Amino acid sequence: MNHRCPAVLVHGWRSHPGIWNRLAPVLSDTAVPFWRFDHTAMQGAGTETIALALRDYIRAKREETGYTGPVDIVCHSMGTCIARYLLEVLDGDAREEQVRQLVGIGPPNNGSAMAELFNDPERGPEVIRRLVGVFVPEDYDPGDDTIVQEFRPRSRTIAALRRAGTRDDIAYRILLGANLTATPAFFPVFSGKTWEFAPDGGWRTTYAGDGIVPHSDSLLPGAQVDVFPTDPANLARNPELYCHTILPKNPELVARVRDYLTLSARPAARTPPRS
Incomplete structure (x- = not known):
């Protein structure tokens, strides 16, 4: 009899369930049931609407399978905040959703610096131009994107998450990529770096x-953090595997997610690079 917790897989912004195609067979091989939540048809919907759809999906899968125990939730990018909004804001007091652990891959837990940068009148247009075909489509207008507006750090959505706080009945795990060797090939669009807020309120780039x-967007109090690659030499072989859009398919991260879902992983937190 299989006693593994089912894993609910939640993809990110402008993504799709195919992002889990490397993880899915690994979970099958280790007898971890998984349910892929698909919100691709909800373009234009807000965080709360998608979170409610996730709640309904989990309830429907429970009814379909007859499973009544806790689940694990594995998310990529903003999918983590969709799950957190369900668990912390909508279900925080009632705690009807039984969740053992929440695994977030590259999550903008504190709001997205990139979402804010998109809206910057000086830097935004050039950043968007560079990301066309890499992260955004042609003629992308952030003003028309509900999720991008809701994931700006000063938005009501992020404020609601901040007020609610994390749940003490859920183990939070954060998996992050980093350019530990400062190689430009890591993410050529920005010469291997990532934009973030500077302490003075301006902008700067970082290898973290x-x-x-x-990383400053992702960190949460009390959450375990794993930074990849664990061996910097891996960046010399395949630097692109540690970038945001590819992280859920990265073999090293897939193995770590598998270990967490089977509870065979030991804490392996690393100190992120400083700049």
């Missing part, structure tokens, strides 16, 4: 990020 999400 995955090209799109800096």
Whole structure:
């Protein structure tokens, strides 16, 4: 009899469930049931609407399978904040959602510096131009993107998450990519660096990020943090595997997610690079 917790897989902004195609067979091989939540048809919807759809999806899968125990939730990018909004804001007091652990890959937990940068009247247009075909489509207008507006650090959505705080009945795990060797090939669009807020309120770039999400956007009090690669030499072989859009397919991260879902991983937090 399989006693593994089902894993609910939540993809990110402008992504799709295919991002889990490297993880899915690994979970199958280790007898971890998984449910892929697909919100690709909800372009234009806000955080709360997608979070409610995630709640309904989990409930439907529970009814379909007859499973009544806790689940694990594995998310990429903003999918982490969708799950957190469900668990902390919508369900925080009731705690009807039974979740053992939340694994976030490259999450903008504190709001997205990139979302704010998109809206910067001076830097935004050039940043968007560089990311066309890499992270955003042609003729992209951030003003028309509900999720991008809701993930700006000073938005009501991020404020609601901040007020609610994390839940003490859930183990939070954060998996991050970093350019540990400062190689420009890591994310050529920005010469291997990631944009983030500077202490003076301005902008700066850092190697402590995955090209799109800096570590400062991701960190949460009490959450375990793993920074990849664990061996910097891996960046010399495949630097692109540690960038934001590819992280869920990275073999090293896939193995770590598998270990967490089977509870065979030991804490392996690393100190992020400083600049």
